[in-house]
Amino acid sequence: MIEVEDLTVARGGVTVFEGVSLTVDEDEFVALVGPNGAGKTTLLQAINGVLEPESGTVEIDGRRVIDCSARERGRLVATVPQDTHVGFDFSVEDIVAMGRTPYHTRFGRSDREADDRAVRRALDRTDTARFADRPVDEVSGGERQRVLLARALAQDTPALLLDEPTASLDVNHQVETLSLVSDLGASGKAALAAIHDLDLAARFCDRIVLLADGRVLANGPPAEVLDAPALGAAFDADAAVTTHPTTGTPSVTALGERRDRDLTVHVVGTGRTAARVIARLHDAGATVTAGPLPEGDLAAETARARDLETVTAPAFGSLGPAVRDRVSTLRDAATALVAADPPAADGIAAVLDARLPVVTVDGARPADSGSADRTAPNRPEQMIRVASPADVLEAVVTVAPERELPADD
Numbered sequence: 001m002i003e004v005e006d007l008t009v010a011r012g013g014v015t016v017f018e019g020v021s022l023t024v025d026e027d028e029f030v031a032l033v034g035p036n037g038a039g040k041t042t043l044l045q046a047i048n049g050v051l052e053p054e055s056g057t058v059e060i061d062g063r064r065v066i067d068c069s070a071r072e073r074g075r076l077v078a079t080v081p082q083d084t085h086v087g088f089d090f091s092v093e094d095i096v097a098m099g100r101t102p103y104h105t106r107f108g109r110s111d112r113e114a115d116d117r118a119v120r121r122a123l124d125r126t127d128t129a130r131f132a133d134r135p136v137d138e139v140s141g142g143e144r145q146r147v148l149l150a151r152a153l154a155q156d157t158p159a160l161l162l163d164e165p166t167a168s169l170d171v172n173h174q175v176e177t178l179s180l181v182s183d184l185g186a187s188g189k190a191a192l193a194a195i196h197d198l199d200l201a202a203r204f205c206d207r208i209v210l211l212a213d214g215r216v217l218a219n220g221p222p223a224e225v226l227d228a229p230a231l232g233a234a235f236d237a238d239a240a241v242t243t244h245p246t247t248g249t250p251s252v253t254a255l256g257e258r259r260d261r262d263l264t265v266h267v268v269g270t271g272r273t274a275a276r277v278i279a280r281l282h283d284a285g286a287t288v289t290a291g292p293l294p295e296g297d298l299a300a301e302t303a304r305a306r307d308l309e310t311v312t313a314p315a316f317g318s319l320g321p322a323v324r325d326r327v328s329t330l331r332d333a334a335t336a337l338v339a340a341d342p343p344a345a346d347g348i349a350a351v352l353d354a355r356l357p358v359v360t361v362d363g364a365r366p367a368d369s370g371s372a373d374r375t376a377p378n379r380p381e382q383m384i385r386v387a388s389p390a391d392v393l394e395a396v397v398t399v400a401p402e403r404e405l406p407a408d409d
């Protein structure tokens with residue numbers, strides 16, 4: 001178990017982080033995420049005893065790391081560094097065998113068989129046995145990264161630290177490496193990895209610790225930590241968090257910095273078209289509200305991922321008065337409506353009677369909704385139909401160029 005308590009570390013006289021506390025249990029794989037320069041590498045180096053903290057403590061299995069000899073530390077914690085440059089011309093197998101050094105006495109190897117077993121097993125588990133005899137400086141960067149993981153596994157420690165363990169790996173080996181570390185976690189190691197890829201962190205780690213602004217901003221299960229506002233605060237950029245359709249774990253898309261526009265748009269609709277409309281308008285800087293959206297629909301998920309104000313309702317059935325009221329409130333604050341493949345006449349009528357400028361996208365035709373007389377916008381030029389969500393922003397700006405609410409009659 002790794003226990004970090006109230007840790008403050010400085011580099012070059014500048015405090016990198018302050019008062020950081022976290023634990024990694026012996027059966028856990030925890031991801032350390034955060035923007036460049038947040039101090040992830042620094043924290044890992046303070047945990048493995050390379051850096052001495054200004055204050056606070058690090059214990060592994062109840063032992064204060066800073067008080068341990070190098071050999072004792074080598075039996076407690078193994079590290080896979082970010083920089084995979086090895087610097088000497090040993091074979092892959094020799095490098096992996098170096099992981100056994102903490103178990104050797106000054107008189108040599110005490111248990112040759114245990115060493116050989118550990119090295120062989122580490123080579124096999126990391127898929128590096130195939131090139132065990134090759135000089136380490138003649139294997140690729142990704143292969144070398146796995147060799148260093150093998151060396152760390154051969155070290156056979158209760159704690160494993162990894163600094164960007166998948167940075168040079170192809171997609172297949174990224175997944176294999178993180179599955180392996182996750183299995184190691186499950187089999188009794190405390191594993192902590194600095195990971196930039198948030199999707200991979202969410203998929204393989206039990207918990208995510210978000211380090212930013214010199215402190216721990218969030219610490220919890222991936223679905224809790226990876227929410228759009230927290231990521232926005234940590235990374236200084238807008239992010240959309242959705243559920244990955246294949247893995248079912250949170251998936252993060254960075255949207256870059258948004259330029260806010262003086263444009264408030266209410267979207268009603270379903271499916272892919274409405275989802276793309278919502279994403280397009282929000283990502284272009286408009287304030288977007290939406291609803292009624294069918295629960296579980298892609299459009300609802302897209303809006304939720306962007307932390308937008310929405311009203312959802314069961315996919316089938318008519319809208320209750322509470323839903324209608326909430327939709328009306330959102331709609332009344334908007335300068336334009338966008339109807340994108342609306343679900344039913346009932347749904348679209350609830351919003352279109354606002355007499356706001358309307359943009360319809362794709363198959364959405366309010367005139368076909370059966371209540372055209374009641375829903376027709378007050379001026380024909382305030383209604384535009386476009387074929388693709390890609391054109392929705394331009395259309396909205398055309399029908400509602402100014403931020404002014406049309407008069408209610």
Ligand SMILES: Nc1ncnc2c1ncn2[C@@H]1O[C@H](COP(=O)(O)OP(=O)(O)OP(=O)(O)O)[C@@H](O)[C@H]1O
Pocket residue numbers: 011012016034035036037038039040041042043
């Ligand atoms: N050897 C050093 N001497 C002085 N300052 C350093 C040193 N190494 C790193 N720093 C500074 O410490 C801070 C934290 O760096 P660190 O490498 O720990 O961040 P990180 O979160 O791992 O970043 P990245 O995601 O870019 O790898 C940065 O401001 C960095 O410039």
